[in-house]
Amino acid sequence: MKNNLESKIFRTMFVLKSILLRIGRYGIFYCCYPFLVLKPLNKNKIVVxxxxxxxxxxxxxxxxxxxLSQRKDLDIVWLCKPEVIETQAxxxxIGIRLVKNRSIKALFEMFSAKIWIDNSRKSFYPPKRKGQFYLQTWHAGFGLKRIENNAVEKLKPRYVKLAKKDSEMCDLLVFESSKLFKNVGKMFWYKGEIFREGVPRNDVIVNNDPAVIKKVYKNYSIPSEKKIVLYAPTFRAxxxxxxxxxxxxNVRKTISMKFNKDYVLLIRLHPNDTENKKLILGDINSTHIIDASNYNDMQELLCATDLLITDYSSTIGEALVSDKKCFIYAYDYDKYKQNRGLVMDLIDLPFPVTMDQNSFLDSIRNFDLNEYLLSVRRFKDELNISESGHASQTLGDRILLEMSK
Incomplete structure (x- = not known):
């Protein structure tokens, strides 16, 4: 009883401290606002x-x-948590400046920048000025989970308020190409321009960059003759x-026997699960099973992966556009579907779908690659799932155009 009370007091004090710090930062910023508003935008500055x-x-x-490959005179500011600046700088x-997020300096950087880029909803920002351009790239490709307005009953009111404000500020929204989500604007509470010609982070997967594959293998000291199976379960609130x-x-050994190759299994937890990594994984690391949760780029891991295991994650989109082998292991399917809601039933996917361990191992043993590829390509054609392979360039050129205005 005493421990619960102390925990509640601690959480309350932490929230109050956060609120007071935010009020203080905004207070200092708005004291300077009458002078700042006279300062023109820096057309070469991008805050990310x-x-x-x-x-x-x-x-x-x-x-x-x-x-960065096109212009050397850009001032790109990346907003980071303090621990990221300390450990991942x-x-x-070269060419990207790191600034502490949710700081007074972050407010000033955003206020003076011509371009904003974000992949999540903004919750700490100055007033958006006339002439600023906000690119919202979002952070998911093709996926099954209901999101934003399609899952509004599951979202906190404060988040919905932030999301609507973020969409009001947005000038261009990036979202995947499929016909699965018919009214993307309504789903995001958004009435502006939408880019649906590809997802920038998927360029590296579509183009199957050998340098990226080599980088991942080197990072984990994986011999080149071995293959990678990636297990990437999604977050469960x-x-x-x-x-x-x-x-x-057992999964790793079964895959190795099936495809007559020695496989290494990487585990990649969802970013929201990494703070509980020790509770989830324990001492799971070995020479054959490796925790890859802290690798800084999921797309590079997917590029190097030969076979993906997931559940409701949007990584299924990367498996689709790259034609990689993908297996769905959804041990809590009924519960998850009831709690979160899905826009498509798992069994309608072109992947082997199982809900228990024995069935999952059998799905590997019975896998037929030719049938699988035919099913995947038919599914992509039906739902118009495609990637250009140069979305980064197309959107980058659009940003350079906006900066010239």
């Missing part, structure tokens, strides 16, 4: 954020790398994903 400051990756990364290329090392080793 990804997953609320969690690091360098996703769609913004690939757009920025294209921009070397992962950012309020529950931890269930991972069993003995079962995963």
């Amino acid at each position: 954020s990804s997953y609320f400051g969690k690091g360098y990756g996703d769609n913004p990364k690939y757009i920025c790398e294209y921009l 070397m992962q950012f290329p 309020g529950e931890l994903v269930e991972v069993n090392s003995e079962f995963l080793e």
